[in-house]
Amino acid sequence: MLVLVGLVLCLAPADALTTFPPKFQVGNLNGNMVVKCNTSERQVTWTQNGETEPMVELVAKERTLTILGLDLPATGNYSCWAGTVLLDATYVVVSSTRKEKMNISCQAESYHGSFHCSWAGPPSAVFRARLTRSNGSLGEWVPAAGSSGHFSASFMDPSFCPFAEELHPLQLELEGLSDTSYHNFSYQFFIRDIVRPDPPQNLTVQQRGEQLHLAWAPPASWSLPKSYFALLYRLQYELPNGTQVDKYVEGTEETQLRECARRARISCQDPFTNPAWSPWSAWQGLGAARQCRLRAR
Ligand SMILES: *[C@@H]1O[C@H](CO)[C@@H](O)[C@H](O)[C@H]1NC(C)=O
Ligand SMILES: *[C@@H]1O[C@H](CO)[C@@H](O)[C@H](O)[C@H]1NC(C)=O
Ligand SMILES: *[C@@H]1O[C@H](CO)[C@@H](O)[C@H](O)[C@H]1NC(C)=O
Ligand SMILES: *[C@@H]1O[C@H](CO)[C@@H](O)[C@H](O)[C@H]1NC(C)=O
Ligand SMILES: *[C@@H]1O[C@H](CO)[C@@H](O)[C@H](O)[C@H]1NC(C)=O
Ligand SMILES: *[C@@H]1O[C@H](CO)[C@@H](O)[C@H](O)[C@H]1NC(C)=O
Ligand SMILES: *[C@@H]1O[C@H](CO)[C@@H](O)[C@H](O)[C@H]1NC(C)=O
Numbered sequence: 001m002l003v004l005v006g007l008v009l010c011l012a013p014a015d016a017l018t019t020f021p022p023k024f025q026v027g028n029l030n031g032n033m034v035v036k037c038n039t040s041e042r043q044v045t046w047t048q049n050g051e052t053e054p055m056v057e058l059v060a061k062e063r064t065l066t067i068l069g070l071d072l073p074a075t076g077n078y079s080c081w082a083g084t085v086l087l088d089a090t091y092v093v094v095s096s097t098r099k100e101k102m103n104i105s106c107q108a109e110s111y112h113g114s115f116h117c118s119w120a121g122p123p124s125a126v127f128r129a130r131l132t133r134s135n136g137s138l139g140e141w142v143p144a145a146g147s148s149g150h151f152s153a154s155f156m157d158p159s160f161c162p163f164a165e166e167l168h169p170l171q172l173e174l175e176g177l178s179d180t181s182y183h184n185f186s187y188q189f190f191i192r193d194i195v196r197p198d199p200p201q202n203l204t205v206q207q208r209g210e211q212l213h214l215a216w217a218p219p220a221s222w223s224l225p226k227s228y229f230a231l232l233y234r235l236q237y238e239l240p241n242g243t244q245v246d247k248y249v250e251g252t253e254e255t256q257l258r259e260c261a262r263r264a265r266i267s268c269q270d271p272f273t274n275p276a277w278s279p280w281s282a283w284q285g286l287g288a289a290r291q292c293r294l295r296a297r
Contacts, residue, residue, distance in 0.1 A: 017177055020128045020143050021077075021091040025183040027070045031177035037063040037080035039087040044080040070094060075180040093182045102174070102185045106194045107276075109221040111229065113160025115194060117172065117187075118152040125178040127151050132171040144174075151176075162223055166190045196276035197222055200233065200266045203284045208256075212286075215254040216266055219278065232271035236280075237261035259276045262286075 027033040037044045045114040046065050048054035057068040067074050072094065079089040108115035113134075121127060122165050127144035134157055144153040157170060169188040198219035206213045214235060223229040235247045249255050250271060263285035267278045 016124050016179060016195065017091075017126045020126045020141075020175075020177065021089070023089065024091040024093065024177060024182075026093055026095050026213050027067070029071065029097065030069050033067045033070050033084060033092060034216045035065045035067065035078050035090050035092065037065070037088045039063060039080065039082070041087060041257055044082060044087060047074040047077075047079050048074075050079075054071045067092065072180045073165040091177065093177055093180055096181045102187075104174070104185075104187050105173075106172070106187070106189060106196050108191050109198050109219070110222075111160075111162035111191060111193065111223045113157040113162070113191070114155065115191065116152065116154045118150065119174070119257070120149055121146070121151055121176050121183065122271065123149040125151075125176040125183065126147075127153075127174055127176040129153050129172055129174045131153070131155050131157060132173075132192045133157045133159045134161070134166065134168060134170060136168075141175075160191065163228070166192055192270075192273040195270055197231065197268050197270065199281040200231075200268050202282070203266050203281050205261070205264050205284050205286055207286060212257040212259075212261055213254065214257065214264055214266075216281075217253060219268065223282075229270055231268045233266055233268050234277065235264055235266050237264035 025033060025035065026270060035295065044063055045052070046058070046060055048056060056074040059066040063080070065078065065080075070092070075093050077089055077091055080087045102121070104117055104119040104120050106115050106117040117129070125146070128141045129144055130141045130209060131139040133139060137153070137159065142153055143157070144151045146152070155172070169190050169264070172187045174185055174187070198221050200219055201217045203214065203216040218226065218231055222231065230251060232248060232250045235249065235255065236244055237247070237257065238244050238261060240262060247255065263283045265280045265283045267280045269277045271273070
């Protein structure tokens with residue numbers, strides 16, 4: 001029992017990280033690590049996770065601290081002090097032993113150069129990410145939002161040109177710190193491969209004489225001009241007997257149906273790069289008061 005309590009105490013993790021620490025160091029398990037206090041003070045004292053006498057093998061000399069045999073209990077927040085004045089703090093973790101393959105998914109609603117990525121990670125982790133832009137310059141680290149193991153971040157590449165063919169992939173680097181370990185991975189992709197438009201807008205269904213007239217507008221977020229950024233539309237409508245029919249149209253924002261349809265919905269796709277279809281719009285109908293009365297031909 002005593003042994004168990006002791007183990008639990010020793011392994012009690014540092015306070016969970018809530019933001020990415022400004023300064024951190026990654027060491028190998030069982031290796032030694034030197035932590036420096038960035039100060040002009042000659043003599044400093046150290047704490048680990050707020051403890052003045054941590055159960056860790058440490059050698060302190062002037063402004064440096066050597067951690068001997070880095071293990072999980074030795075990870076966490078090392079702060080140096082002049083009396084009660086905080087001088088500096090370094091978050092110490094071990095490198096992750098597993099070669100990780102993160103399941104990251106990115107989506108762009110258009111060719112403006114902005115996109116959104118999400119991925120899964122340890123629930124206790126904090127992540128940050130940065131982008132190598134299409135012109136080769138390196139972006140700033142941005143913190144990722146996250147809760148219960150799901151993380152996401154939005155990016156913008158101001159040097160992205162919607163009218164030029166993408167010759168080089170964008171590269172995203174991700175870094176994560178959990179209480180005790182460091183995770184990193186990178187992801188390369190082309191915007192053209194991650195485009196998924198928003199649903200088309202303002203679908204209307206009207207009876208005009210012997211035909212149903214359907215009209216809509218492209219998604220508000222889609223790139224302009226329309227002549228360059230064409231969209232392929234997929235209409236789906238439901239016959240009075242419940243059968244669903246698909247109709248594809250391109251280069252127009254209206255169409256006629258000769259059949260009766262109870263309701264219709266629409267989605268769209270970039271016809272040239274052929275990535276994902278947009279989500280469906282909501283169903284639109286003629287309304288209960290106005291039954292479709294097209295005569296059978
Ligand atoms: C480390 O400890 C110092 C002193 O208590 C504190 O100011 C700092 O926010 C802590 N850093 C992290 C990443 O928890
Ligand atoms: C040390 O602190 C100075 C002043 O705050 C800062 O300019 C410098 O970047 C710091 N150096 C390191 C290695 O953190
Ligand atoms: C990756 O994530 C997506 C959605 O987040 C999920 O559908 C897919 O099954 C995942 N793949 C793997 C290999 O975990
Ligand atoms: C790349 O684009 C960014 C953002 O537009 C700009 O700040 C930077 O100067 C550019 N770098 C090069 C090498 O063109
Ligand atoms: C992860 O970080 C290590 C150490 O900083 C670096 O050498 C490695 O290239 C990084 N890996 C990825 C996939 O970014
Ligand atoms: C779509 O409908 C909304 C609300 O009725 C309207 O404000 C907007 O201008 C319409 N958009 C287009 C492209 O027709
Ligand atoms: C529904 O109606 C259409 C057109 O009137 C017809 O072609 C189709 O076979 C019908 N489907 C069923 C399941 O009755």
